[in-house]
Amino acid sequence: MFRIPITDDNTNMVSSISLHSTHADLSHEATLIIWDELPMVNKAAWECVHMLCCDIMHQHDLPFGGKPIIGCGDFHPVAPVIAGSGKMATLAASVKSSQL
Structure with missing residues (x-):
């Protein structure tokens, strides 16, 4: 639905x-979005x-617009997969670590 790109570099998605x-x-x-x-x-x-919904x-002053x-x-059982990385990179990529 949101046409989020799937890339190896998950830092600057648009x-x-x-x-x-x-x-x-x-x-x-x-x-509502589920x-x-x-x-x-x-x-x-x-x-x-979040940025797409704000646009x-x-x-732009509310989460998800x-x-x-x-x-x-x-x-508990599932976390984002970061190829070739350890636990810290996985935790840093987790939705729970987002400021949103």
Whole structure:
């Protein structure tokens, strides 16, 4: 839905959604966004969606532009996969380490 790129470098993700597209319209009109398996997501993707929602909603002073988001998933067994890295890199990439 958010067209988040899948790359080896998960630091600077930018969605490929145009602010005048059907996807942007659907996101703007949604009353709630539910994100399943959130613990598996790299925090860069989480923050990418935050920036996209802020742009779509024209509201940059609220998390996700004021759009309610419910994140589902179990944080214990699953963490984001960082190829060739240790526990500290995995923790740093976790959604739980995001300032959001």
